[in-house]
Amino acid sequence: MENSNNDKIVLVTGGSGFIASYCMIDLLNKGFKVRASLRSLNKIDHVKKMLGRGGVQSFESLSFIQADLDNEASWEKAVEGCTYVIHTASPTPNTDAKTDDDFIIPAKNGVLFVMKAATKAGVKRFVLTSAFGAVGMGTNKKTPYTEEDWTIINDTVAPYQKSKTISEQAAWEFIESRTTSMELSVVNPTGVYGPVLDADTSHSVQPVIQMLNGVMKACPKLTFGYVDVRDVADLHIKAMLSPEAKGERFIAVSGASLSFLDIAEILRKNLGDKAAKVPTKEIPDWIIRLTGLFSKKFDMIIPLLGNVKSASNEKAKNLLGWKPRPMEEAILATAKSVIDLGLIK
Known part of the structure; x- marks a missing residue:
C-alpha cells in the first residue's frame, strides 16, 4: 500500500491541531506525502x-x-499538486473569539477559500472536519442523532457550534452549486478524547484535566457522545x-x-491515588443556571443541562468498516497522557 501512496500529496490544514496531528501520523504511516498548513511556520518544530x-x-x-483562513490567496500554493485535502482548520472555543462573527466568518470563509483553491488545483x-455541533444542537431528540440531522440555529446554540453548522452547509452548497469533479466527504466528531501530544491541549480534553486537578468540584449534568482521536x-x-x-457525512462517536x-467514575475506578481529586457528585442544574447570571463561562453548557445527546455510528461502521475503540480506553489514554505531560498538579 505504501508504494501506491508515496506519489500522492495530502494537504492537512490546521496542522498543529489535535485531530490534524493524528491524521498526519496516520497518513505518514500509510506512505502518503503530507503537506501541513500552519498560520505561522514558527510552529514547525512544535508540530514535529x-x-x-x-x-x-x-x-x-x-x-x-x-x-491562513483569513487570506484567500494563501491557499492556491498550499493545494498545488495535492490529490486530497483534509480540512481541519477552524476557530475553536480556545480562541480569543468573542462574537458569533469571530467564529462564523473565518470558519465559513476558510472552508470556501480552501475549496475554491482545491477545485482549481484539481484535488x-x-x-x-465538521462536528457533532453541526448535527445535534438546537434540538432535543429521544433517539440517537444520525447524519440526516442538522443543528437548528437558535439562541441556545453557541457561536462555535453555529460556525461548524454554517461552514459545513457552505461546503455542501459549494459542491452542489458548481460544476466540479472534486468530491466532498464530511466527518462530524463528537467529544474527542485520546492521547494528548502536547501541553497546549485541545478544548475537548479539558474536562479530564479539570477533574484530575480538582478544579471541577462536582460534575454538571451533561451527557454526550465521545470518540478517540485515533479513531x-x-x-x-x-x-x-x-x-x-x-x-x-459521518458521525464519529464510539x-x-x-x-x-460516568467519566469521573472511570477515572476513579482505574487511576487509584492519581484520581483522588476527581469529583464524586453532580452539581444541581439550578446552581449552574444561577452562577450563569454572573458569569458567561457557562453560556455554552446551560442550554444543554439535563439533555442526553446520543448519536449513532452505524453509518460509518456499515459503509466504511470503521471500528472505534471503547470509550473507557480513550478516557484512560487521555488521563495517562496529561499525567505524563505534567499537566496534573
Whole structure:
C-alpha cells in the first residue's frame, strides 16, 4: 500500500491541531506525502515534536506551508499538486473569539477559500472536519442523532457550534452549486478524547484535566457522545479513500453517550491515588443556571443541562468498516497522557 501512496500529496490544514496531528501520523504511516498548513511556520518544530511523540520516526515525507483562513490567496500554493485535502482548520472555543462573527466568518470563509483553491488545483476529494455541533444542537431528540440531522440555529446554540453548522452547509452548497469533479466527504466528531501530544491541549480534553486537578468540584449534568482521536483520524482517512464515502457525512462517536459523572467514575475506578481529586457528585442544574447570571463561562453548557445527546455510528461502521475503540480506553489514554505531560498538579 505504501508504494501506491508515496506519489500522492495530502494537504492537512490546521496542522498543529489535535485531530490534524493524528491524521498526519496516520497518513505518514500509510506512505502518503503530507503537506501541513500552519498560520505561522514558527510552529514547525512544535508540530514535529508532537508527531514524534505520536510515533513518527521520519519527516522525509512531511512538508509545511504558511496559510491562513483569513487570506484567500494563501491557499492556491498550499493545494498545488495535492490529490486530497483534509480540512481541519477552524476557530475553536480556545480562541480569543468573542462574537458569533469571530467564529462564523473565518470558519465559513476558510472552508470556501480552501475549496475554491482545491477545485482549481484539481484535488480529487476534500474531507471536511465538521462536528457533532453541526448535527445535534438546537434540538432535543429521544433517539440517537444520525447524519440526516442538522443543528437548528437558535439562541441556545453557541457561536462555535453555529460556525461548524454554517461552514459545513457552505461546503455542501459549494459542491452542489458548481460544476466540479472534486468530491466532498464530511466527518462530524463528537467529544474527542485520546492521547494528548502536547501541553497546549485541545478544548475537548479539558474536562479530564479539570477533574484530575480538582478544579471541577462536582460534575454538571451533561451527557454526550465521545470518540478517540485515533479513531477520528482513521475515519478521516477512510472518508478520503473509500469510494462509498463520496458525498457523505459521518458521525464519529464510539458508542453510547456518557455523563461527566460516568467519566469521573472511570477515572476513579482505574487511576487509584492519581484520581483522588476527581469529583464524586453532580452539581444541581439550578446552581449552574444561577452562577450563569454572573458569569458567561457557562453560556455554552446551560442550554444543554439535563439533555442526553446520543448519536449513532452505524453509518460509518456499515459503509466504511470503521471500528472505534471503547470509550473507557480513550478516557484512560487521555488521563495517562496529561499525567505524563505534567499537566496534573
